[in-house]
Amino acid sequence: MKLSKWSKRSALLVLSAMLVWGTAGCSGNNSSSSSGSTDGGGSSSNSSGASAAGDNQNEGGARKLSIAIGQNVNVEDYKTNDLTKALEEEMNVDLEFVLLPATAEDANTKVSLWVSSNATLPDVLCTGLSDTVAQDYASKGVIVDVTDYYSNPEIAPNITSSRFDEERDIIMSSIRFADGRYYSMFTYNPFPWNDATYRAWVNKDWLEQLNLEAPKTTDEFRAMLEAFKSNDLNGNGKADEIPMMAAKDGYGIDPTTFLMNAFVQATPGVDYMIVKDGKLSPAFTTEEWKKGLEYIYGLVQDSLLSPLSFTQDSTQLKTLLTAAEATVGVTCVGSAGMFGSDPVAVNRMVLLEPLTGPDGVNGVAYKPSTAGRSWYITKDAADPALAFSCGDWFFSKEQSLTSRHGAKDKHWSDDPEVLKDYLPMFEAYTPVKYVGDAFGTTSIWGQPQNEHWQGGNPYSTPLSEALYQAFAYKDDPDLSSKTNYNTTHLDLYYTKIPQEYVTKYLHNEEELDKLADYADMMDYVTSSMAEFVTGNRSLNEWDSYLKTLNDMGLEEYVALRQSGFERANAE
Amino acid sequence: MKNKSAMANFRRDYLSRWRLYLFLLIPIIYIIVFAYVPMVGAQIAFRDYDFTKGIWGSNWVGMKNFMKFFRYRDFGKILWNTLSVSLYSLLAGFPLPIILALILHSFPGKRYTKVVQTVLYMPHFISVVVMVGMIMQMFNPLSGVFGQAYQAVFGEMMPDIFSKPGAFGHIYVWSGIWQGLGWNSIIYMAALSGVDMELHESAQIDGASRFQRVLHIDLPAILPTACILLIMNAGSIMNVGFEKVLLLQNDLNRSRSEVISTYVYKVGLMSGGDFSYATAVGLFNSVVNFALLLIVNYASKKLGETSLW
DSSP, rough: HHHHHHHHHHHHHHHHHHHHHHHHHHHHHTTTTOOOOOTTTTTHHHHHHHHHHHHHHHHHHHHHEEEEEETTTBBOOOOHHHHHHHHHHHHHHEEEEEOOSSHHHHHHHHHHHHHHOOOOOOOOSSOOOHHHHHHHHHHHHHHHOOGGGGOTTTTTTTSSSSTTTTTTTHHHHOOOTTSSSSOOOOBBOOOOGGOOOOOEEHHHHHHHTTTTTOOHHHHHHHHHHHHHHHHHHHHHSSOOEEEEESSSSSSOOOTTTHTTTSSOOOOOOOOTTTTTTEEEEEEEGGGEEEEEHHHHHHHHTTTTGGGGGGGOOOOHHHHHHHSOOOOOOEESSSSSGGGGGHHHHHHEEEEEEEOOOTTOOOOOOOOOOOOOEEEEBBTOOOOOOHOOOHHHHSSSSHHHHHHOOOTTTTBBBOOOHHHHEEEETTTTTTHHHOOOOSSSSSTTTSSOOOSSSSTTTBBOOOOHHHHEEEEEETTOOOOOGOOOOOHHHHHGGGGGGGSOOOOOOOHHHHHHHHHHHTTHHHHHHHHHHHHHHHTSGGGGGGGHHHHHHHHHHHHHHHHHHHHHHHHOOOO | OOHHHHHHHHHHTGGHHHHHHHHHHHHHHIIIIIITTTTGGGGGGEOOOOTTTTTHHHHEEETHHHHHHTTTHHHHHHHHHHHHHHHHHHHHHHHHHHHHHHHHHHOOOOHHHHHHOOOHHGGGGGGGGHHHHHHHHHOOOOTHHHHHHHHHHSOOOOHHHHHHGGHHHHHHHHHHHHHHHHHHHHHHHHHTTTOOOHHHHHHHHHHHHOHHHHHIHHHHHHHHHHHHHHHHHHHHTOOHHHEEEHHOTTTTTTTHOOOOHHHHHHIIISSSOOOHHHHHOOOOOOOEEEHHHHHHHHHHHHHSSOOOO
């Protein structure tokens, strides 16, 4: 009830604000309404129309473009922002900002209030919309079709440039709509570290003390845990060593995924679907999955994997991992930030290679970075082509780096004279082609500033460039406490990604509607997994588990996912 | 003639006191605007809500959303989870503030009473998120206060209470009591302060012990208040504290911790947003609450002559 009170109240506020703003917008646009096309579906003729509109307006000053963008405490003022000024100057536009609430969810709510009250929309919605909502807006003409702009070098010189040639397919397939058209621009900043996040780390001091090699197979892994358990490796006279521990939530944190991938391909973010010859099948009903559960159950039963891993949150895990005295032998976390900033705690853990299971399976959970939709041009935009061109402006190499790091030569550099003093992020990818966060000591990311929009705008640094970035200055005094795991990760994890995998599901409205009925399916799978491996539920009940899944409609669910998968991969 | 006297009555009863009724207007408008107007939105429980068509334009689907909930595989389970946890917290949580108020009231030292009272109602101001964080931290078998105390006393690791589905109800209810005990006793303290001291004096003269005075003077004095509160609590029996349940939930206790409100959150907000279905489930919740309120009110009227109306 409370929530609806507030939404009513804010609806009134928004409505009244929109009335005032809407009329102002109309009168401003009247002068150019004759030439501005409102149909984004139109083809290249639009570009001539757009430039005509521009000429018309140039007499009276810069062309106006209104942008709805999320409020950000770290952007002092969008209007006076350096990035805004550069865009205004180079594109000869006058930007107006309509602020949306900071969180994506509230921003979505505000936009849907505008839409459902038929208010005049800003020219551009520079925000992410949920899949369901975006699909709906596209089918109802709230946001315009920009497909043709993507192949028009006059309107989009940067996006059509060779900079994106290598990754154009993955970008375009991740932002395509269910009807095969495009209704938005995108943000795409891939990085290998973020694609295979379910990593395991082992205490290298303990391995050295026991004179052990890092384990390669699940059996060796178990033997190592047993050795961790039975020796007083931290030398405090107490049997407080925890051979293996993780937590129930957090970035790449999960006690089972790393182990399960030694038995069967298991990727949490895509509902644990295995792809074989383009066909999806669930991993969680296979015999291999059951074997994996048995293996993990064995670890829990013999106090090798702490059952707390399934109930504690990442804060509690972090308390143990950051402590000066080591108590945890193996942990599964995605970020080295979980080890804190004390060099002792940071440096004792090293990445563990993915294990090989009894049947020779040796994989990693893999979900590649995809492009996220942003910069939707609305039906009320007087000049959609101009709006698209302004969005395209961010996609040059220079403006993309500025959008992420700040001013050139102050916060980032690609000057070869500067770069020769920097160490590469990936040993295999040299020489370094640019330096961002490691340049100087003043990263403005996540800090209050007025140089960029904190990544709120669409921009992209494709993988082909990102791999060549610098890691640190070679004479950095803090270099000893900075460990670069990227190369190790690339060697150990990236080489084991599955041949076929799900990048994303692209569902149409009908499928999304049906999928809502299976909302509790994945909850049941993860709950059952935790119950099986902790012994809260006996593995003898495996058949009743399968039966329940079938009763819940697993077959239909997989079929829905299959069509979403095929649509996402369609050419 | 008759008409005229009715008019005279109206004038006498209402118009002459119009200033008082003007004051009443403010809460009435408040209730209408913020409680009744939003209720119009509840109709989407009977529609297939589509935001482009709006609340009034969406298609009617009758009881479809309700039937979907009743046929839901886990309907019985989440209904039982909701009822059991709230009944438990009502039964365990209702008498304790009364007992506390009676004890505090019969303490001779007023200063001491005030201190105890203040200390006891402090936890009420802790937000739910912080509260759950504290519970999880304190009961962690390895790093928590209780975990370490257990280890010191018994020499072995404390069992992890968050992994036991059966323990969920106890954690939820008793942490709630710890947090709300002092605060809930305030209203009884207020009722007790209205008890005439002459009654106590004459009882003392008649030789009544302290316990007898509590039983025969204090308890009857707060009984009407207690009854009203019981009726009101019965009216919110299905409203299990949603944030707290969601925060305490994990893969292992979900079989006992999935309640109606967390289910509404999951189908309504997390998975694409089936607003109509979520509203139907919420409405069902409110209807059951309302029915319970009526039943308890009726029972209380018959038994003790205290009722809301």
